[in-house]
Amino acid sequence: MKAEGTGLNYQELAERFYALDTEVYEASGSELGKVFPGPKHISEKQILKDIEKEESEKLKDELILIGNMIKIIQEKGGRYEEFFIRYEHLCEDMMKVLEDDGFRDQITKDFTQDRYGLMYKTKENHIVVCIARETGAGGHEIGSRLAEKLGFSFYDDSLMDLMIDEMDEKIPGIGGKDAHYIRQSRVIKTIAQAGDCVIVGRSCGHVLMTNNIPRLSVFVGAPYENRVRRKMLINRQDRREAEEFIRRNDKRRKTSYDYYTGKKWGNPADFDICINSACYGIDGSVELLEKLVKYSLDLRK
Incomplete structure (x- = not known):
């Protein structure tokens, strides 16, 4: 053998x-x-x-x-x-x-062959924006502001965890992290089918792709130094604490994404658009994405 x-x-x-x-x-x-x-x-x-x-x-x-x-x-x-x-x-x-x-x-x-292009809408005619991000690049803030400007629903880790906790569902033969991922995937599908929305994190773009649900997939990154300074400012951390926070969170995201998707976290080929938030800033990144989404909304009319 x-x-x-x-x-x-x-x-x-x-x-x-x-x-x-x-x-x-x-x-x-x-x-x-x-x-x-x-x-x-x-x-x-x-x-x-x-x-x-x-x-x-x-x-x-x-x-x-x-x-x-x-x-x-x-x-x-x-x-x-x-x-x-x-x-x-x-x-x-x-x-x-x-x-x-x-x-x-x-x-x-x-x-994981994707049958849909950038500007396709769900069967329910919804626009779904999925944002993946490096720690400290501002992806969460960009997603939140984008949803507010567009009038879309906004879903992040904390809200999705609440929705997962409310699921009274047992998955025979599967437990732990695998069961959590399955419930999380079902929540993401439900969110996408409910209305126009912005979803941040949880491999949401991949989940929707493997279920043939169209979406705009975005990756937000930034140079390491910019991310460290941002976390030092926002979290009131010293440099050592900020670097450890970034290292720990990026490792967690990469490990989960690579394991459940069979892909490499942060690979540009898996996204419709990659944004360096250090170049555009938070407001500029929101404005750029807003233009893309509004183009999709115009096509829907």
Whole structure:
């Protein structure tokens, strides 16, 4: 067997493989059939055998089939986020065993192809602005002022956390941070469907993209020194405290984004527009985004 020392339990992998196939098939309502139609114990035994015999191409084909079924759920809504996360984790672990990182990258790209351009609106004819930002670059303030000027609803971390806490929903088989991400994704979708809005943080642009919900994705950054000075001023911190605050928050954002999206946090190719707030200032950045959004509003008329 390959990838010794990964710490992976092959029997557990086989069980996860079969369970995901079964649940995805039931949730999709498709007549295409299950990847593993046999009884549970026989199917899991066959999967385990394929893993141990290094049947790479066969296992990849089966993963692709399950992924295609998840795409059916993506179009229908439902448990898509839950299945997508479990699928991503299963693919990642399987590729550790099969020593094939390229296949996981292929799957990620396949799931995150964006069908919409900058000025598309949601099915409900809403404009949704998603803002990602570096710590200290002023992204939160820019988003808040933009929403106020446009008359849009504004959602940030604190408000989304309140909405997540109000959800009385258990997610079978998933807990901790993964469950929180799934609930968070559902809140973000609900927000986007409710009306014109500005959302800051929480990988909101990626969440809407993977659910085929159009939006304007913005990344707000600034040179490191500018961000440090801004935090020293706003938080009344000394330089050491401000630098630690920035390092800690950016690391948290990057870790979460990279893990749940399979992408690299802050990659310009994943955004419609990237703004250096040190060049434009807070007011100038708001003005620039306001012009873009108003163009979309004009198209809506």
